[in-house]
Amino acid sequence: MADPTPVIDDLCAESEELDRLVAGASAEQWALATPAAGWTVAHQIAHLAWTDHSSLLAITDQEGFARAVEKALTEPGDFVDNGAREGAGKPPEQLLADWRTGREALADALRTAPDGARFPWYGPPMSTASMATARLMETWAHGLDVADALGVSRTPTDRLRHIVRLGVRTRDFAFGVHGLTPPFEEFRVELVGPSGELWVYGAEDATDRVTGPALDFCLLVTQRAHRADLALRAEGSDADRWLDIAQAFAGPPGEGREPKGDGREPTGDAG
Incomplete structure (x- = not known):
């Protein structure tokens, strides 16, 4: 940038x-x-x-x-x-x-x-x-925790674009911090922003793909929600693994959040 x-x-x-x-x-x-x-x-x-x-x-x-x-x-x-x-x-x-x-x-x-x-x-x-970008990511993520405690629902904005970009760029870090070798090939990431705009990263013909709402991707990479509660879809085994371990923040693997079990369809397809 x-x-x-x-x-x-x-x-x-x-x-x-x-x-x-x-x-x-x-x-x-x-x-x-x-x-x-x-x-x-x-x-x-x-x-x-x-x-x-x-x-x-x-x-x-x-x-x-x-x-x-x-x-x-x-x-x-x-x-x-x-x-x-x-x-x-x-x-x-x-x-x-x-x-x-x-x-x-x-x-x-x-x-x-x-x-x-x-x-x-x-x-x-x-x-x-x-x-x-890192400060924005943390401010947004910790702000979600504050809003949850206060019983307030926050409206997502296209400021999430920066967090999405950070989440995509830290893919290899997430693999490495879990002791895994990062995939050699890049992934195709297609996410719909709060305004309805499609945000796209990676080669169009990539084998492994991640699609879904940008908000859900940001919740995942900041570990503010469990993957099972998010409408994200993975195509390819490496992309599927990534959605299990993704984190956009520095440091050791986070503990994440427990699934809420609210009836939303589990996501991810290790096809």
Whole structure:
């Protein structure tokens, strides 16, 4: 992606939408449990604030980021959970203010980053566009957990295009993190966006294919829903395997979510 401005703009819009959900929440609502085990609404926002801070550090102070990573790796327990727990202990108004300040600083840093810059991360180094896309993906996914806790239904937007692209690009990572050799051939991915537009990736004559709603694909690669509850279809054994292990986020394989068993037709065809 040559110009990162569109994804940065969409990251800001996604953050503002989530901000509106929590800005008027009561202290009791901030303490509500979300679908992530052990995480409240406050934990979700604290995690976003923590990751925004880490991203800003990676862009503006790479030596400082390296020290932070080294320190995190020596901490007892999971440093991601530790960061969320620490932030969740703040009063909601302070946590919200910290998240706002941090994400605005990050957006400014992304907009002014030099062309071609690459920044260190917990996984492979990332470009400006990749960093913004990863932040949008996390903001959307954790925002879903917040909305679930608050009993709010969010309307999907075509901002999902960025998450779809990230999910497609991380196919080989998903295989590798599970100790599997990535397929040599690319897949054909055809997904229908919220506006009805067809988003297409890969060669038209590819043997392995994935089709379905873009929203469902995003739920899958962020592990916010079980494959059995999604209207995604795989053609080919490698594509079928991918839908079982897909993840667009760095780190070890996620635990995912249990199937809801709501009667939707199971997806996937290992043809």
